[in-house]
Amino acid sequence: MSTSVAATPVVVAIDGPSGTGKSSTSKAVAARMGMRYLDTGAQYRAITWWMLHAGVDIDDPRAVAAAAGKPSIVSGTDPLAPSITIDGTDVAAPIRGERVTGAVSAVSAVPEVRTLITDLQRSIAAEADGGIVVEGRDIGTTVLPDADVKIFLTASPEVRAARRSAEVSGRAGAPAAGGADVAATQAALLRRDAADSGRKTSPLAKAGDATEVDTSELTLEQVIECVVTLIEERGRR
Ligand SMILES: Nc1ncnc2c1ncn2[C@@H]1O[C@H](COP(=O)(O)OP(=O)(O)OP(=O)(O)O)[C@@H](O)[C@H]1O
Numbered sequence: 001m002s003t004s005v006a007a008t009p010v011v012v013a014i015d016g017p018s019g020t021g022k023s024s025t026s027k028a029v030a031a032r033m034g035m036r037y038l039d040t041g042a043q044y045r046a047i048t049w050w051m052l053h054a055g056v057d058i059d060d061p062r063a064v065a066a067a068a069g070k071p072s073i074v075s076g077t078d079p080l081a082p083s084i085t086i087d088g089t090d091v092a093a094p095i096r097g098e099r100v101t102g103a104v105s106a107v108s109a110v111p112e113v114r115t116l117i118t119d120l121q122r123s124i125a126a127e128a129d130g131g132i133v134v135e136g137r138d139i140g141t142t143v144l145p146d147a148d149v150k151i152f153l154t155a156s157p158e159v160r161a162a163r164r165s166a167e168v169s170g171r172a173g174a175p176a177a178g179g180a181d182v183a184a185t186q187a188a189l190l191r192r193d194a195a196d197s198g199r200k201t202s203p204l205a206k207a208g209d210a211t212e213v214d215t216s217e218l219t220l221e222q223v224i225e226c227v228v229t230l231i232e233e234r235g236r237r
């Protein structure tokens with residue numbers, strides 16, 4: 001099934017702080033509704049990975065700006081098999097590592113980086129014939145301000161940290177997460193949110209016309225159902 005409002009494909013923007021369930025929800029909604037899926041955080045992570053790999057000083061915004069146009073990022077938008085390459089290298093795994101996670105807020109705050117990646121995101125969305133779910137921090141406010149459906153996911157810091165710790169400790173070879181690990185995870189999430197909300201250029205923010213969904217007390221399936229309902233309601237208008 002592909003989803004459209006009148007003759008034009010539906011564009012759904014899902015934003016929110018770290019660990020609120022944007023990726024899990026967006027992928028599942030897109031798969032269920034026959035739409036494409038774009039993880040914009042993966043694009044910022046990929047360019048951060050490339051900068052670190054190329055030896056660019058990520059604490060020097062001018063150096064980051066000067067290098068930003070050099071690599072080529074390709075995002076695969078199949079929600080069942082999303083992919084990301086940079087200059088032909090598959091970086092889906094390394095971009096999730098601690099080094100990239102610790103550096104991505106600095107790189108993504110550089111305006112030249114944002115301009116390049118925003119243009120790329122808009123062109124991917126424009127080519128998605130069957131509609132697309134795009135998730136990130138500034139999709140509803142800046143990248144796709146005319147999106148048909150805008151959702152802003154939230155959850156309490158405690159819930160987000162517990163979910164993230166469970167995810168990490170569930171990975172092969174990882175130790176079980178204890179109280180100290182959850183507290184450290186929560187502190188890291190809040191640090192990243194503060195940096196992403198506090199930057200000058202298109203910070204993490206809820207669009208005025210977005211629907212806020214607090215997922216703290218909801219299962220993933222309930223969040224998916226809620227978003228599908230919002231998209232279907234938009235289609236009936
Ligand atoms: N409603 C929910 N109930 C329980 N667990 C959830 C729920 N939503 C997401 N999760 C789990 O929480 C973790 C974080 O979810 P996800 O990666 O989708 O968040 P995110 O907002 O995309 O994070 P980030 O911004 O850091 O990429 C995952 O392990 C996911 O399975």
Ligand SMILES: Nc1ccn([C@H]2C[C@H](O)[C@@H](COP(=O)(O)O)O2)c(=O)n1
Pocket residue numbers: 018040041042044045104105108109135136137138139192196
């Ligand atoms: N639209 C976006 C998406 C992501 N970012 C930055 C800020 C995040 O901390 C980082 C990684 O995103 P995640 O993989 O955790 O979703 O990328 C942004 O600035 N704008």
